[in-house]
Amino acid sequence: MYQVPQITDSIYYVGVNDRMKALFENMWSLPQGVAYNAYLIVDEQTTLIDTVDVCYSDIFFHKLDLILQGRPLDYLIINHMEPDHGGSIGLLRKRYPELKIVGNKKTFEMLRGFHGITEGLHEVKNGDALSIGGHEFSFLMAPMVHWPEVMFTYEQRKRVLFTADAFGSFGALDGILRDSELGDRSAYLREMERYYACVIGKYGPFVQKALANMDKQGLAIDHLCPAHGVVWTPEGFGEARRLYDRLSRFEAEDGVVILYGSMYGNTEQLADVIAQSLSAAGIKRIVCHNVSKSDPSAILADIFRYRGLIIGSPTYCGELFTPIANLMNLIRIRDVKDRLYTAFGSYTWAPAAVKKLIPFAEEMKWEFVGEAVELKMSELSSVLDLSWALGQAMAARLLAPKG
Ligand SMILES: Cc1cc2nc3c(=O)[nH]c(=O)nc-3n(C[C@H](O)[C@H](O)[C@H](O)COP(=O)(O)O)c2cc1C
Ligand SMILES: [Fe+2]
Ligand SMILES: [Fe+2]
Missing domain, CATH: 3.60.15.10 (Ribonuclease Z/Hydroxyacylglutathione hydrolase-like)
Incomplete structure (x- = not known):
């Protein structure tokens, strides 16, 4: 019954x-x-x-x-x-x-x-x-x-x-x-x-x-x-x-979210190099989210879960790629605390993305890690070492003893 x-x-x-x-x-x-x-x-x-x-x-x-x-x-x-x-x-x-x-x-x-x-x-x-x-x-x-x-x-x-x-x-x-x-x-x-x-x-x-x-x-x-x-x-x-x-408490695990946008795949290549570098340095939890395809709720859940956040964007009409700007706004209004952050981007004639990504650290009161990397067109070889170094810097900061 x-x-x-x-x-x-x-x-x-x-x-x-x-x-x-x-x-x-x-x-x-x-x-x-x-x-x-x-x-x-x-x-x-x-x-x-x-x-x-x-x-x-x-x-x-x-x-x-x-x-x-x-x-x-x-x-x-x-x-x-x-x-x-x-x-x-x-x-x-x-x-x-x-x-x-x-x-x-x-x-x-x-x-x-x-x-x-x-x-x-x-x-x-x-x-x-x-x-x-x-x-x-x-x-x-x-x-x-x-x-x-x-x-x-x-x-x-x-x-x-x-x-x-x-x-x-x-x-x-x-x-x-x-x-x-x-x-x-x-x-x-x-x-x-x-x-x-x-x-x-x-x-x-x-x-x-x-x-x-x-x-x-x-x-x-x-x-x-x-x-x-x-x-x-x-x-x-x-x-x-x-x-x-x-x-x-905004406490997070030792992992990294690489959140990027890419229209033609240039910015995406940097994301992959940085992810490989993180892995080579011993980071076990790495999630790459293509902002145009990933579910925003899954992106936010991963950002709440992991302490490292790396954002990449192409320059778009002198601005950030719009879907990245939108996602950053979702992070901003959640007032996410205590993240380790760095940035990368790409451009063809007048770079703007990285310049606009860097101040996000200060705005959110996060620590900025390493040196941001910006790729011109498809000249990947010129930034490979810098991208690798960015991954290494983030990993070192994450794995450093807390105190
Ligand atoms: C609609 C559109 C607008 C763009 N605006 C700019 C710009 O304002 N300044 C610039 O340097 N490059 C601009 N670009 C070029 C891209 O930033 C550049 O090709 C970049 O490598 C694209 O990265 P992606 O392959 O990851 O999409 C623009 C590209 C497109 C498609
Ligand atoms: Fe409810
Ligand atoms: Fe509710």
Whole structure:
């Protein structure tokens, strides 16, 4: 007989899978789809935590009907208002006019702005509690992870923490709800990394504050329920948490991303020489991304993963090659910290690319390594040694003892 997936005997999973959408936030690829997670707690008062993208509201309401069997919905707790989670709130309120909506001050500003809802609200602050019978909730504010109204909700009796986008991954739920039931959780961890780099990226310091707030409360957690991807149990949570801690400190592994653009292959040849040089110097993790072909979300995930970044661009109308300038802007607005950086480029009549790549180090407060190389037309032999030296310099800096 069909069973609605459950976190505990009284907490149901009522999220949905989206394998239709091509790009999350109309930017980030979804090769394995994405899940919008929502949770329903059945007690003296019925309580929903978050909703789903409005495109999936029919399926979502059907799930609620199956569980509630005609009972009203008493509370909606809103951890996050971004429309992938808050999109169905307006319709939900129409279905359950008596529904009380729980959020903080900033939630309610957005509730008015997105759905025109101003009544039936229950405002909470950090540390406040709410009882619905056997279940007791407490609320932890997590502002700017990655929106200002974000909060986490902890259920004390069943030891479940609901964390909005934090600890979320791309990837629909392919039948399996908990990390502990997966044969291999590494795919979700990789997708957590990519989600982090694309969606949370800039807000590492706020993630650190949210982690500290969790620690301060000393929460015992049997299930950690994010708004996307698998639910984490103590089996996998340690690893997920370490990953989150590392990403939000902008700490990276000893590897190098070579990010380049190339119209006719000249700049690309330099990329390959530099990659070979890095390898010869003992660097084991090297990823070359052709900006025109690589998935931008994969590029960002690798930039969050590796400490070395080398950018190459041809000169294009006296400027950087536009796709490189665009990708640099994605890095810029994420305020990526503590990278070792260098640059290379090419031109035919009036060089500009390298001159425009060099100041990126200062702007991002990164260390510039070695001497930038610039190739004129296809005269590769004139810069082979310089390109090799650039790779050697980056490798030496990466492998130098940290201190
Ligand atoms: C549309 C276009 C605009 C260019 N603008 C410049 C320029 O402003 N200054 C310059 O020195 N070279 C310019 N070039 C020449 C390229 O920078 C040069 O051929 C370079 O080697 C191309 O590298 P690639 O083979 O990696 O694409 C331009 C090339 C193209 C196709
Ligand atoms: Fe979000
Ligand atoms: Fe989200």
